[in-house]
Amino acid sequence: MQRERVADDIYIFTSDLYAQVTAGVVLTAEGAVLIDTLLFPEETRAIKHFVEGRxxxxxxYVINTHYHADHTYGxxxxxxxxxxSHALCYDLLNTRGRDGLEQARQEMSELKSVQLxxxxxxxxxxxxxxxxxxKTLHMWHTPGHSPDCSVVLVKEDRVLFGADTLMPIPYFVDGSYDDFLASLQSLQNNTFxxxxxxxxxxxxxxxxxxxxxSDIKYLTLLKKYATNAHTKxxxxxxxxxxxxxRCGKSRILLSGQVQQLHVANLRMMYKQVGGNIQAPEPTAENSGDK
Known part of the structure; x- marks a missing residue:
């Protein structure tokens, strides 16, 4: 796990074990606010040791930006x-998340100790x-990646935790293209x-x-190509x-995983504009499980 200090009182933790997923901590004299956790217990345990021990x-407080396993299992x-969390995060954790965790425990020994x-x-x-x-933290709803996705702004430092509303490539297989586009547009012309x-x-x-x-352009081109596919x-x-x-992103990001996410986006977009194609397979990024 990598640790980075982005402000005097804010640390970021990046997983070495799963998709460079991040968590962060905001320190105050009255305690800490943890924004998301990591998928595997050993890495969240290391965060806990650093913050509460060292x-x-x-x-x-622990803030869940959305219900996906890689952000909530710790x-x-x-x-x-x-x-x-957002109210939808509670609902999704209690339904999809509960089912996903049961399956994850059966499939991965590292997750047997995880509790909802x-x-x-x-x-x-x-x-x-x-x-x-x-510190003052503002949390608001930015759906698109998932129905419940939210971002968190640390007002005094102007540090925005973008959650999966901002990642190397927009990914909306568990969410909504239109919502994602609107959420990204709402973040423009701000000072962070x-x-x-x-x-x-x-x-x-x-x-x-x-x-x-770049993210808005990616989504716009994605819809263009998905719509064009109907004429072929x-x-x-x-x-x-x-x-x-072809949609303006590099395939080397996220250790090459962006191409897989892009293919899933493209297939989902084609379905959303009326095409008949097999739906993308679930991953930890569009379901409650690993």
Whole structure:
């Protein structure tokens, strides 16, 4: 697991074991706020040891940005913390997440100890504002990657935890293309010092607008190619030629996993515009399990 300090009181943790998924911690004199956890217990345990052991800062709150396994499976390790999420995250964890965890326990020995931890404090239409010590955290709904996805802004530092609304490539197989596009557009023309992606590297201030514009362009091109496929005699063959580079993204991101995510996006987009094609297979990024 990699650790990076992005502000005096904010650390980011990036998994070495699964898809460069990230978690973060905001430190205050009154305790810590943990934003997401990591998939495998050994890595979340290392976060807990660093924050509560080495830094001697008890975790008071855990924020689940969305219900997917790679962001929530470590929540149970903080039994004294108040867990916060969007209301839809609670519902999805209690349904898809519960079923997914049962399957994951059977398939992966590393996950046998994982327990489902449901949010205790939820918000819905209005943003949630959390004040702890000298920090103010604003959390609001940005659906698209999943129905429940939310982002978190640390107001004093202007650090945005973008969750999976911002990752190396937009991925909406468990969500909505239209919602994703609207959520990205809502983040434009803001002043952030940096953005912590749900997977991959931190986006620095000078890169933010270009990154968001690139994601919007990707989604726009994706829909264009999916729509064009309807005019082809062999839509599947046409879609197979639309690689991630044709939509403006690099295939080397996320250790090469972006091409797989892109193919799933393209097939889902083709279905959403009325095409007949097999749905993408579930992954930890579009279901409650690994």
């Amino acid at each position: 830094l001697a800062c008890p975790v008071r 929540t149970y390790m903080f039994p004294d913390a108040t867990v916060i 931890a449901l949010p205790m404090l939820v918000f819905n239409h209005r943003p949630l504002i959390l004040r702890l010590g000298n 010092e940096c953005i912590v992606q749900g997977h991959g590297e931190v986006i620095l201030r000078g890169e933010i607008e270009e990154k968001i514009q 005699s062999d839509p599947e063959a046409y879609l197979a030629r639309v690689d991630v580079e």
